[in-house]
Amino acid sequence: MPDYGHEPRFGVFVTPTADAHDQVVRTAVTADVLGLDSVSIQDHPYQPAFLDTWTLLTHLAAHTERVHLFPNVANLPLRPPAVLARAAATLDILSNGRAELGLGAGAFWDAIAALGGPRRTAGEAVEALAEAVDVIRALWTPGRTPRLEGTHYSLEGAKSGPFPVHDLGIYLGAYKPRMLRLTGRVADGWLPSSGYLPPADLAAANKVIDEAALAAGRDPADVVRLYNLSPDFARTTEAWVEQLAELALEEGMSHFVLAVDLGDDRALRAFAEEIAPAVRELVEAERLLPGTRSPEPVGAAPAPGAQATSSGTVLGVTPTPPPERLLSDGLPWDETTRPRVAAPADATYDDSGRQQSRHLIDVHDHLRAELAQLRDLIDQVAQGQLGVGAARTAINQMTMRQNSWTLGTYCESYCRVVTTHHTLEDVSMFPRLRRLEPRIAPVVERLQEEHHAIHDVLEQVDRALVAMVGDPDQDVSGVRRAVDLLTDTLLSHLAYEEEQLVDPLARHGLQ
Structure with a gap:
């Protein structure tokens, strides 16, 4: 599969x-603090032991x-x-564009009927879901609402609104x-x-989705592939990383949702801090390997702001500039004393070198993202x-805090990913770079x-x-x-x- x-x-x-409502909220807040992308809640209104999903989602949005x-x-x-459309749009407005809508045709029909809901056949359930999507989209679209006459759901004279503040997605739970x-x-x-639907069955299901998308005049890539994972999906961190990266690269699955046990912060942290970053890096590394897609093919026009050498050869990788103003009274060093080395006039680059710089x-x-997260933690305090203790724990888990800040840091990060697929053996990038180009020694x-x-x-x-x-009475100014x-x-x-390093990295690479 693509x-x-x-x-x-x-x-x-x-x-x-x-x-365990307090643990439910704490799990969601922890996921947010750890930098995960989503929190989702199962919806079984006939289950008396469960909180109402929509009320809970609104509460979580506020926290x-x-x-x-x-x-x-x-x-x-x-x-x-129609009511669901307004509820989802309201949640999107209140959360500043953080709502999505997972939607299912229904199951457990005896339980649904016990609450006064309809009892539908499999065909009727699919038909009703298709009509429901039309109703929801109509109420999310400004302008005159069309008249919809369905077997299960209709609109006749209803006005649209409120409107989501972002392109709110509809995700369908589908198997047949x-x-x-x-x-x-x-x-x-x-x-x-x-x-x-185990991984072995994803390819066949994706094929059906893709063919239907093409027949409807859509790009199959318009359908994002999410995947709910049980806690025992893999046994080790390495196995998780390998399997999820493979699912992304070979089956097109891209949003992985882990079912977590309430109170199991260890598993939650491992998923957020070890598995997720490693999968992202491995997927990116695989996509940039020679012979696969590259975001900037050789010979392509340079992107705005792309760095160029005096010889006119485009590097195509743009260093991130420093901020224009300082937040503090001053830096612990004098920026004007930094040594700088210009790129050679005859510098040339290839795709492999560019990939290392990127x-x-x-x-x-x-x-930088962790830095924004740290500042957000302080705002929450x-x-x-x-609590201050919880903030300190979260900060100490961050990469920047665990980082030894040695020159091998970047190499270790890159090699940890790439050696998973045995494509890189040299784990001493900076010493090697220094040997290849002694003039950058002062920079190093x-x-x-x-x-x-x-x-x-x-x-x-x-400190x-x-x-x-x-001192609990002390404010956060310090x-x-x-x-x-x-x-x-x-x-x-x-x-x-x-x-200073994107240019020599692009010229020498990591062969």
Whole structure:
């Protein structure tokens, strides 16, 4: 099956147990803090031990900042589509565009009928779902609402609105051919579960979806492929990474949703901090290997801002500039004393070298994202949404805090991924680069000095947090000052490292 090229995403699937409602909320908040992409809730309104899904999703939206939220999947027979359309749009508005809509045709018909819902045959359930999608989309579209006359759902004189604030996706839980064809024709996403559809069956199901999409005049890549995973999907971290990367590259699955046990923070953290980053890096590395797709093919016009040498040969990789202003009183170093080495006038590049430079920037982007997450944690502490101890624990789990800040850091990050597929053996990139080009030695030595300074600044953040733990009445101003200094320090350093290293990396690569 093709790789549809979607960025890998990761989320959690939470059981809305009423007796453990505090753990349900804590799991969602933890997923948000750890940087996962989504939190989804199963929807079984006939289950008296469960919280109501839509009420819970709204509550979670108020306690989270980044994760997208959706029912996994909404029980259509017990939730009329016109009302469901307004509920989903409302959640999207209140969460600033973080709602999606997972939708199912229904199951457990005795339980549905016990609550006064319809009892449908398999064919009727698919027909009703198709009509429901039309109703929902009509009510999300500004302008005059069309008259819809369906066997199960109709619209006659209804006005559209409220409207989602982003392109709210409809994900269908589908397994059988009729549902798969419907998914290809009308859905934004497909949401099966590994317990009902194992990996070996994905290719056949994807084929049905793709053929239906093409017949409807759609690009199959328009249908995002999500996949609910049971906790025992794989036994080791390495197996998780290998299997999920393979599913992304060979089956087109791109949004992996892990069913987590309430209170199992260890599994949640491993999924967010170990498995998700490694899968993203491995998928990206595979996509950029020679012979596969490259975002900037050789000979393509340079992207705006692409770096060029004096010889006119386009590098095609743009270093990230430092911020225009500082948040703190000053940096722990003098930027004007940094050594700089210009690219040779006759510099040439190939795809392999460019890929190494791009990956350096990708690794840095991960650190920049963690920096934004750290600042958000401090905001949560200031607003009383998160305890100082919990914030300190989350910060200590971050890559930037665990990083030894040695010159081997980038190499270790890259090699950890690429050696998984045995495509790279040299784990001493920077020493080798220094041997190949002795003139950049002063730059390397300066980078090493700055790594030590970054370590010291991180220690200042930790000391400020410890001081707050010891004095609950203390405000967050001391922590904010330390984090502002870290922000300025880290962004300045990453920009300098990219400015000086993307060119030699692109010229020498990692052969």
